Amino acid sequence: MDKGFFIAEIEACSEMMYRVAWSILRNETDVQDALQDAALKAWEKRSKVREEKYFRTWLIRILINVCYDIQRRHRNTVPLEKIPAQTYAKAPDPELAIALRAVPEKLRLPLVLCYCEGMSYEEAADVLRIPMTTLRGRLNRGKDALRKELKAE
Amino acid sequence: MKRDMKEIDLQNAFWPMTDECHDKLSTALSGLREEEPVKRFTARTVLIAACIIVALMAVALAAGQILGWTDFYSDFYNTFVPDGAKQVMQDNGEASYTVGPVNFTVGGLYCDGHIATASTNARLAEGVNALLTGSDPYDAIGANGENGEMIAQKLGVDPELSWVDAAKELKIPLYSVRAILEAPEEYSGEAMEDPMFNDDGSLTYFSMPLLNGKFDGEAMEFGIYLRVQEINAEDPEQQPEALKEHKSISIPLEKVMETKEYTVPANLTVEDTVRLDSVRGDLFPGGLYLTASYTVLKESISEDDAVDILYSLEYVQPNGDSFPTGMSLSGGVKDFDTWPVVETEDMISTNEFPEKIGLMINGDEDSIVMLELKK
Numbered sequence: 052m053d054k055g056f057f058i059a060e061i062e063a064c065s066e067m068m069y070r071v072a073w074s075i076l077r078n079e080t081d082v083q084d085a086l087q088d089a090a091l092k093a094w095e096k097r098s099k100v101r102e103e104k105y106f107r108t109w110l111i112r113i114l115i116n117v118c119y120d121i122q123r124r125h126r127n128t129v130p131l132e133k134i135p136a137q138t139y140a141k142a143p144d145p146e147l148a149i150a151l152r153a154v155p156e157k158l159r160l161p162l163v164l165c166y167c168e169g170m171s172y173e174e175a176a177d178v179l180r181i182p183m184t185t186l187r188g189r190l191n192r193g194k195d196a197l198r199k200e201l202k203a204e
Numbered sequence: 205m206k207r208d209m210k211e212i213d214l215q216n217a218f219w220p221m222t223d224e225c226h227d228k229l230s231t232a233l234s235g236l237r238e239e240e241p242v243k244r245f246t247a248r249t250v251l252i253a254a255c256i257i258v259a260l261m262a263v264a265l266a267a268g269q270i271l272g273w274t275d276f277y278s279d280f281y282n283t284f285v286p287d288g289a290k291q292v293m294q295d296n297g298e299a300s301y302t303v304g305p306v307n308f309t310v311g312g313l314y315c316d317g318h319i320a321t322a323s324t325n326a327r328l329a330e331g332v333n334a335l336l337t338g339s340d341p342y343d344a345i346g347a348n349g350e351n352g353e354m355i356a357q358k359l360g361v362d363p364e365l366s367w368v369d370a371a372k373e374l375k376i377p378l379y380s381v382r383a384i385l386e387a388p389e390e391y392s393g394e395a396m397e398d399p400m401f402n403d404d405g406s407l408t409y410f411s412m413p414l415l416n417g418k419f420d421g422e423a424m425e426f427g428i429y430l431r432v433q434e435i436n437a438e439d440p441e442q443q444p445e446a447l448k449e450h451k452s453i454s455i456p457l458e459k460v461m462e463t464k465e466y467t468v469p470a471n472l473t474v475e476d477t478v479r480l481d482s483v484r485g486d487l488f489p490g491g492l493y494l495t496a497s498y499t500v501l502k503e504s505i506s507e508d509d510a511v512d513i514l515y516s517l518e519y520v521q522p523n524g525d526s527f528p529t530g531m532s533l534s535g536g537v538k539d540f541d542t543w544p545v546v547e548t549e550d551m552i553s554t555n556e557f558p559e560k561i562g563l564m565i566n567g568d569e570d571s572i573v574m575l576e577l578k579k
Contacts, residue, residue: 054236057236058233058236061229061233062233065221065226065229066220066221069218069220069221069225070215070218073218079222079224079225082225083222083224083225083228083229086225086228086229087228087229087231087232090229090232090233091232091236094236138219141219142216142217142218142219143215143216143219144213144216144217147212147214147216147217148216148217148218148219150217151214151217162214163214166212166214167214167215167217167218180507181506181507182506185506197212
């Protein structure tokens with residue numbers, strides 16, 4: 052994979068990466084670190100991409116791992132901080148942003164991958180390394196949880 | 205307000221990427237080079253919390269001392285290199301190479317099929333007046349903790365300065381080096397690399413590839429990748445071509461010295477989900493590898509959930525204290541190929557088998573289950 056293709060792909064995926072990272076992490080600094088780290092890791096491991104058409108799912112898998120690393124690091128060092136309310140105000144639909152954040156992460160990520168980023172069930176299951184049946188279950192529970200949160204507001 | 209899921213566009217729950225984030229990503233992308241991939245630990249397999257506070261640890265450095273693995277593990281991870289491994293490293297000797305203005309001495313060589321190590325002293329050739337770094341040249345010198353601060357003090361520059369800015373301030377060239385031990389592809393996994401700075405201006409570059417334990421020959425053939433780049437401090441976009449050398453080095457394989465089993469209480473289950481079936485210890489000169497076999501009892505559980513449970517388990521001493529971290533600095537699930545039987549591998553630093561090992565669940569000292577060495 053040449054550098055030009057790689058950079059173009061990362062740039063094309065950057066907004067998606069930003070949203071996925073925010074689905075896991077809780078502050079802008081960590082999200083920025085995650086994107087940077089994921090891009091560098093992907094570059095280092097670029098020889099492992101089976102085919103260029105799988106680049107997007109492969110990249111998101113790397114990003115999710117990087118986010119978990121950052122999350123785990125915080126778990127071991129400092130208490131997790133809350134997202135300031137004004138952060139949500141930047142979203143086109145702040146109410147939805149708050150409701151989505153209230154959905155447990157395990158359910159939130161499948162929702163974001165499938166219903167926000169348009170991944171197929173197969174792709175999302177591959178990215179999350181979970182069986183398809185588990186993914187479907189989490190999507191259903193995720194939708195229920197999101198509905199409840201929206202009703203509660 | 206009730207809202208129908210069909211009306212919901214989840215993209216509206218997110219805001220556009222900030223300019224700052226975009227700039228940071230662009231900077232990272234502009235720095236990509238078409239060269240050997242850098243390998244780093246993936247923290248997913250690394251369970252040792254100490255790994256993440258490396259830069260904050262103090263480094264005591266006696267004048268004239270060249271740092272080696274013993275310093276690396278004691279200063280950064282509060283653990284030690286077992287005597288057997290120290291002897292092996294000494295017996296395996298050193299090899300010297302010169303790449304441009306830098307002399308490399310590769311030592312600290314050890315390989316047991318699970319890990320391999322090399323610590324390389326990089327030193328500017330006689331008469332070359334320059335700065336030498338193994339860190340990112342645009343990182344602050346002080347980013348390497350007290351070790352970096354010590355070097356900044358020696359150089360008489362602010363530790364907040366980057367290596368590039370320090371070179372500008374001192375009006376001397378800057379060389380960036382790497383020295384990586386490369387395992388054959390079929391046996392290699394993740395890897396760790398990290399520099400430490402010596403007070404004589406040289407540096408020690410630590411490299412440790414993790415191996416898959418499948419090699420069983422007498423000696424493993426490794427590559428040593430040596431790279432030297434003079435950094436153009438004035439224009440980051442116009443960097444001279446790096447000098448690169450690939451050398452070969454053979455490291456004898458340390459065989460397991462002894463294998464013993466630990467007794468496991470019958471039907472020891474964690475969260476009614478995984479059952480511990482056996483724990484085996486393989487003693488090597490570099491320490492003790494503990495391989496535990498678990499059976500996942502619930503059909504519905506995912507690999508991730510099983511991993512969460514297994515990661516909540518920790519081997520501890522009978523009094524609840526942690527064992528000294530093993531040289532591999534890592535541990536966790538080996539693979540899922542034999543699901544629902546899952547094996548974990550962890551390493552502790554020791555010269556002998558502990559008579560008793562505690563298995564602590566979720567960091568709760570009241571939950572420790574004792575495993576005794578089988579006679």
